[in-house]
Amino acid sequence: MMSKLKMIAGALLALVLLAGCGQTGSEQQRTLTVLAAASLTESFDELGARFTAEHPDVQVQFDYQGSSTLAEQIKQGRPADVFASADQKNMDKVRDLVGDPRTFATNKLAIVVPPGNPGKIGSLADLAGDHAVVVCAPQVPCGSATQKVTRAAGVQVKPVSEENDVKSVLQKVIAGEADAGLVYVTDAKEAGQQVQVIDFPQAEQAVNDYPIATIKAAPQSDAAAQFVEFVHGPVGREILTKHGFGAP
Numbered sequence: 001m002m003s004k005l006k007m008i009a010g011a012l013l014a015l016v017l018l019a020g021c022g023q024t025g026s027e028q029q030r031t032l033t034v035l036a037a038a039s040l041t042e043s044f045d046e047l048g049a050r051f052t053a054e055h056p057d058v059q060v061q062f063d064y065q066g067s068s069t070l071a072e073q074i075k076q077g078r079p080a081d082v083f084a085s086a087d088q089k090n091m092d093k094v095r096d097l098v099g100d101p102r103t104f105a106t107n108k109l110a111i112v113v114p115p116g117n118p119g120k121i122g123s124l125a126d127l128a129g130d131h132a133v134v135v136c137a138p139q140v141p142c143g144s145a146t147q148k149v150t151r152a153a154g155v156q157v158k159p160v161s162e163e164n165d166v167k168s169v170l171q172k173v174i175a176g177e178a179d180a181g182l183v184y185v186t187d188a189k190e191a192g193q194q195v196q197v198i199d200f201p202q203a204e205q206a207v208n209d210y211p212i213a214t215i216k217a218a219p220q221s222d223a224a225a226q227f228v229e230f231v232h233g234p235v236g237r238e239i240l241t242k243h244g245f246g247a248p
Helices: 002-028 040-055 067-074 087-092 124-128 141-153 168-172 185-194 201-203 223-234 233-242
Strands: 030-036 058-065 082-084 103-105 109-113 133-136 162-163 178-183 196-198 208-214
Touching: 030 040, 030 067, 030 223, 040 058, 040 168, 040 185, 040 223, 040 233, 058 067, 058 223, 067 082, 067 087, 082 124, 082 141, 082 223, 087 141, 087 168, 087 196, 087 208, 103 133, 103 223, 109 141, 124 141, 124 178, 133 141, 133 168, 141 178, 141 201, 162 168, 168 185, 178 185, 185 196, 208 223, 223 233
Parallel strands: 030 058, 030 082, 133 162, 133 178
Antiparallel strands: 082 208, 103 208, 109 178, 109 196
């Protein structure tokens, strides 16, 4: 009887030890929160997967929105580790709350139209005509870039909608709710055959720099610094180039 009791006690002890080991592993798993411009969605999803492959104890959680929205959330004290903006202006809004921002990519605009180009859009000037055009809101980096290129071209566009991020502009064109939209070349690339892309020379007048920085109050400051370096490193450059971003 004593022998059986000892065996049972030993088995229970082993189970307790195993459960304790599993709990320790779970506790060591860290979540890195990255606030990133909507136009970075596909490239940063891939970057996050590659980063976790090299840092198995870190799970990267992304929140993609317009840069102006994310900057405001950081100012209001939202807990996060890294901020990647689609322009320097919105990074400057939180300058006292982040580390040293560094540009890691560039981007510019393109016109997208539904397949078949029902509005017969051929240039930026055509957007001033009687067409349903969708753009980003002025406070959003792609909206600010839109204002720059239209001013440079002397074109007055009267949009039917101003969206809070570039993905919303793209989706309206894909859904056939607009004759044309102004989005980043990277978003146009990701859309593939869902849209037709029209490049225009004035886009060079508004090339956006993308800065990234750790947030000073980052809960995971070490992992945040590692992620920023990863974005700037050779893997980051490879992935960003593949998705259509220019070098800084």
